Amino acid sequence: MTYLTPSFYIIGERKCGTSSLFRYLVDHPQIMPGKRKEPNFFIHTPEYISSHWEEYLANFPAVSDRSPSTLTWPELNKNGVLYEEDVTYDWPVSGLVITGEASANTYFDVSPRLLQEYLPEIKLILMMRDPVERTFSHYRMLRRFMEEGRDIGWMLDALEMEIEREIEAMQYGRYGQLVSPSCYILKLPGWIETFGWDRIRILDIKNIGEHHMRMQTMQSLYRWLGVDSYLSESEIRYNEAPPEKIPERIRERLDSFFEPYNEALFDYLGYRLPWGSN
Numbered sequence: 001m002t003y004l005t006p007s008f009y010i011i012g013e014r015k016c017g018t019s020s021l022f023r024y025l026v027d028h029p030q031i032m033p034g035k036r037k038e039p040n041f042f043i044h045t046p047e048y049i050s051s052h053w054e055e056y057l058a059n060f061p062a063v064s065d066r067s068p069s070t071l072t073w074p075e076l077n078k079n080g081v082l083y084e085e086d087v088t089y090d091w092p093v094s095g096l097v098i099t100g101e102a103s104a105n106t107y108f109d110v111s112p113r114l115l116q117e118y119l120p121e122i123k124l125i126l127m128m129r130d131p132v133e134r135t136f137s138h139y140r141m142l143r144r145f146m147e148e149g150r151d152i153g154w155m156l157d158a159l160e161m162e163i164e165r166e167i168e169a170m171q172y173g174r175y176g177q178l179v180s181p182s183c184y185i186l187k188l189p190g191w192i193e194t195f196g197w198d199r200i201r202i203l204d205i206k207n208i209g210e211h212h213m214r215m216q217t218m219q220s221l222y223r224w225l226g227v228d229s230y231l232s233e234s235e236i237r238y239n240e241a242p243p244e245k246i247p248e249r250i251r252e253r254l255d256s257f258f259e260p261y262n263e264a265l266f267d268y269l270g271y272r273l274p275w276g277s278n
Contacts, residue, residue: 002064002133003057008100008123008225009115011191012107013181015137017205019074022102024208024218026071030227031093031099035058038103040061042110042118060099066091096227108181112194119223123225124153128274129205130181131258135163136246138178154209160250167257182258185265204273 006225008025009050010018019037041056042049061069071087097127107126115122139159156198157165161233166176170183180186191200201224207217219229255276266272 001058001062003060003062004097004099005057006034006060006100006119006122007098008125009106009119010100010104011110011115011199012104012126013128013134013184014104015134015141016104016129017208018102018104018127021125021127021203021208022100023073024038024214024232025100025221027224027232028227028230029231030095030097032061032069032089032091032097033087034061034099034101035070036072037074037101038105039101040103042103042106042115046114049114053118059101060089061097077272083274098225107191108175108187109208114189116194122195122199124191124200125221126188126191126200126202127205128184128202128273131184131262132246132251132254132276133255134182136244136250138181142177142276159247160253161251163250177253179257183259183261185268188265188268193220202269206274216269230249 010022012018022033022037036059039056039059041052042060044052044234061067068091069089071089071143073085073087074083104127128134136159162176162178166179169176171182175181175186201221203217207215208214215231218232222229262273262275
């Protein structure tokens with residue numbers, strides 16, 4: 001069986017709109033999804049990746065029979081509880097067809113050189129978000145997982161305790177799951193040095209928020225990916241949890257902590273992003 005090799009990869013970051021962006025992309029008739037949005041394949045050891053490569057490719061649509069592709073999609077209900085639904089996509093009658101994936105932990109947890117070794121022609125999309133909002137949203141997700149009885153790898157404490165524990169650990173080069181991934185500059189140079197600026201698109205979550213901005217963003221991505229122009233009328237926000245206000249004390253603490261990381265990121269990018277008071 002011959003499968004499509006992914007042409008694009010949303011590498012992260014978690015809680016930055018990657019689910020919505022992926023669904024907007026696969027709404028395009030020339031973009032077929034795999035069976036899962038997040039195979040999380042490259043977090044494994046090089047030995048595992050080498051021996052299971054064909055299994056990874058089998059996640060993507062089969063070229064030989066052009067049968068419909070069914071995506072198993074994790075979604076949140078109105079109460080913020082996670083469930084799964086199957087969404088089926090048909091092959092277009094003719095023309096170029098591409099596929100991709102969105103394992104959003106890749107940016108912070110995977111070696112860029114490992115990804116390049118196996119997917120040397122891949123185009124990468126990196127989603128960012130105000131670091132304070134991303135950290136708070138990630139905490140809420142982990143808290144929800146614990147309430148549902150899911151194993152997250154450790155016992156989650158109160159938000160303020162988790163933040164202070166991770167900030168202290170970062171002083172010794174130990175990274176966690178809440179604060180560290182919001183320091184985007186820690187990993188960006190490695191990805192740019194490996195793939196180059198022309199192979200990576202960096203977006204802020206606000207680029208896919210308001211309708212007009214989202215339409216501009218998607219048209220730009222379609223051109224970059226080499227597929228036809230397409231206008232989707234979808235207004236759905238995928239995996240969007242009910243809103244919850246960030247405690248002001250925690251916002252001030254995180255704003256202060258992230259400021260030097262944000263400034264270093266803006267210097268590296270050559271432009272500022274619309275976060276906090278910027």
